[in-house]
Amino acid sequence: MVRSCFHCICIHIVAIEIWLNGNRLSEMTLSNYFFRNVSDRLHSEHDRNLPALSNPQINSEVIAADRLIFNFSIQQNFSQEELQSLQTWNLLDHLVSHAEGLPNAVEAVKEAGSASKDLMASLEEERLLSSINGSVHQKPKEKQCPYSIRKMNSSEFADNGYKLRIPCGLIQGSSITIIGTPSGLLGNFRIDLVGSPLPGEPDPPIILHYNVRLHGDKVTEDPVIVQNTWTLAHDWGDEERCPSDTDSNKKVDELERCSRVVGADKQTYASSKQINGSKHSPPSTVGPKLRRYFPFKQGYLTVATLRVGSEGIQMTVDGKHITSFAFRESLEPWLVNAIRIAGDIKLMSILVSGLPTSEDLEHVIDLETLKSVPLPIHKKLDLFVGVFSTANNFKRRMAVRRTWMQYDAVRTGTVAVRFFVGLHKNQIVNEELWNEARTYGDIQLVPFVDYYSLITWKTIAICIYGTEVVSAKYVMKTDDDAFVRVDEVIASLQRVNITRGLLYGLINFDSKPHRNTDSKWYISPEEWPDETYPPWAHGPGYVISWDIAKSVYKQHKKGFLKMFKLEDVAMGIWIAEMKRKGLDIKYEKDERVMLKVVSRAMLLHIIRGLGRCYACGRNSRKQNVRLVVEIDEGFETVSSLEQFGICI
Structure with a gap:
């Protein structure tokens, strides 16, 4: 982000996952339907001929995916809100x-076609029920x-x-607490976070396989925790063991992948005892007994909690951090649709x-104030803000609507x-998102289905909306x-006064x-030499x-365009290419964008201490405020700008 004169901005991120439509194939495409009803100019500019590809197999996949997504049945009469x-x-x-x-x-486009x-x-069923009942049909809560x-x-x-269904996936902050006692002959058990099966595949992917082996395995005789993932395409991934033979200080969400206490030697001492309670009997002293700490123990009640972070999944046992497991490519928490627990464990809850x-x-008592202002096609704006969100991040979107x-x-x-x-791959999520979109x-x-590796496509989508x-x-x-100080963004852009490049x-x-292959942002030499x-x-x-957006x-x-999975870097690559071709590019840097993830309490301190007013109705001195603030937790509970001490 830039350093010039963005004066008082803060951006708060809400997450959303949204989807779109589709039903039976027919001769009239959804795209044609939209353009005919909304904009003839857009329709005339839209070229539907797929470019030729050198690889026939890839060409076949492209055409199949394109038809799957865009040849939807348009027998339904979409409302203007739905079309928008x-x-x-x-x-x-x-x-x-x-x-x-x-x-x-x-795969993401094909999955979106199936979901739509x-x-x-x-939706067709809903409209049918609505026409019969004479009112909009609402699904029971x-x-x-x-x-x-x-x-x-x-x-x-x-x-x-036991298998427990998770209707709408997991998000950052979701937790799964399992109370039970390792039992049976061995006391070994496993916890699997299972995704939705892909079309045509018999077995669903495993986003996290958490295997507790109290009596070891082929590698070790000592107790061990083994974590891994599984997909039909790639089979089992590289397992992560705790404790591990290799000394590693790698962390996920700033927490150790394997806590140092697991497998560490501990000495326990027994106090001197007198046999039979006789004062004249010689004391029996038990010396130090060496044992190794392991969070699970056969025959002992355990409270284990899996919690979803921003980078991976953490396990705490009886209040102690034990392991962290980083998300792997295309295996993300929103995909989880079931918890599967098996083995020698007697579950209580x-x-x-x-x-x-x-x-x-x-x-929603403030519904009308939360609805967006309708925009006619090609409306001139000072600023368009596109927000990345995923389908099941309902609360983050609501927090953004109620604040900035x-x-x-x-x-x-x-x-x-x-x-x-x-x-989303879950129909319930898609139904709620559709309802949210039209509301x-x-x-x-x-x-496309909202995999993290495809967010660069969203950057393109934002540029399209802002210009077309x-x-x-x-x-x-x-x-x-993120929390955005919209008023200060506008003021800063006016001060910079650069409208091109x-x-x-x-x-x-x-x-x-x-x-580093373990990095979330790992880039191979083939991807960027x-x-x-x-x-x-x-x-x-x-x-x-x-x-730039138009280009x-x-x-x-x-x-x-060179497709690159790190979207912000991708934009830099595209702009560098524009510069190489002669466009005069002006890089304006502003260091007031706050990248460090902060809590809600810290956010309140930053905004109230550095904002334009501490409390509504009172003036306070303006200062060099943070423009953008990433927030770790708590933003979803904020219901108004006034709670941030910001007057509007």
Whole structure:
């Protein structure tokens, strides 16, 4: 992000996962339907011919995926609100043909096609019931995403294992607490976080395999915890053992992958005892007894909690941190749809909490103030803000709507904010997201399942919306876990007064690719052979001028953009190529973008201490505030700007 004069911004990230439509194949495509009803100009510019590919097999995959996504049945009559959520979707019909360098791209589009087909069938059923009953049919709450699931009756748990369904996946902050006693002959047991099976595959992927072996295995005779993942395509991955033979200080979410206490030698001392209680009997002294600490013990009750972090999954046992396991590519927490527990453990209860859930519209008292301002096609804007979100991050989106989307500039329509969300593989999530999209009017669905490795496509989508759907002088990208001072962003851009060739944000001019294969941001020499990256702005919040956004869209249509899985670096790569071709690029760096993840308490301190007013109705001196703040937790509980001490 940039360092110039962004005056008082903070961005707070809300997460969303959104999806889109689809049903039976027919001759009329959804894309054609939209363009015919909304914009003839967009329709005339939209070239539907897929470019020829050199590899016939890839060409076949591309055409199949393209048809699966875009040849939806349009027998339903979409409302204007529903059509608006598809505006970007309809300009992204060539994604798969330009997907080289992005893992799981073709699969993600195919999965979105399957998900959208199921969604359209559900919507058709809803409309049918609505026409019969004469009112909009609402699904009962028990069929929606729950916040928590409790299984407290031990009689429900079978001796040969137990499987608990997770309706809408997991998100950061979700936790699974298992109370039970390792028992049986060996006391070995395992906990699997299982995903949804892929179309045509008999067995679902395992996002986390947590295997407790109290009597060791072929590698060791000592107790050990083995963590791993499994997919049909790649079989078992590289297992991680705790304790491990290799001394490693690697961490996930700032926590040790294997706590040093596991397997460490501990000495326990027994005090001197007198036999039979006689004062004249010689004392029997038991010397120090050497043992090794292991969190699970056969015959002893255990409280074990798996918690989802931003980088991976942590396990605590009886209040002590034990292990951390980093997410692996395409195996993300939102995919989890069941917990499977098997082996020698006598379960007493299971508690799953912090699950993604949307607000019941009947109980949203401020509903009208949270709805976005309708935007006519090509409306001129000072700033368009695109927010990355995933489908089941309902609460983060609501927090954004109630806080920085309430700035006057947003409410009056000079600034527009839209969430960009991919489809979910779970139908319940997709149904709730569709309902959210047509209720609030601020969601743009994109035609792929929302894997982290594909977020670069969302960057393209934001550029498309900011130039083809609306006409924004500046286009900003941020995340749903950031807080944005919209008023100060506008003021800063006015002070910078650069309307062409601008990249504004916290810019890194000399960063190098991560070559450590254990890094979340690992980049192989094949993906990027150079020693350094071109200048790029950090992802929590950066701004580009209209001409750069327009060029991104044009180059994407022609298939000239280099696809790179780190979206903020990708933007830097694209801009460097524009500069090489003669565009005058101006890099404006602002170090007030805060990358460090902070708690809500720290956020309140930053904003209230450095904001434009400490309490509404009172003035305080302006200072050099942070422009963008990433937030670890607590943002979802904030219900207004006033709670941040910000007056609007």
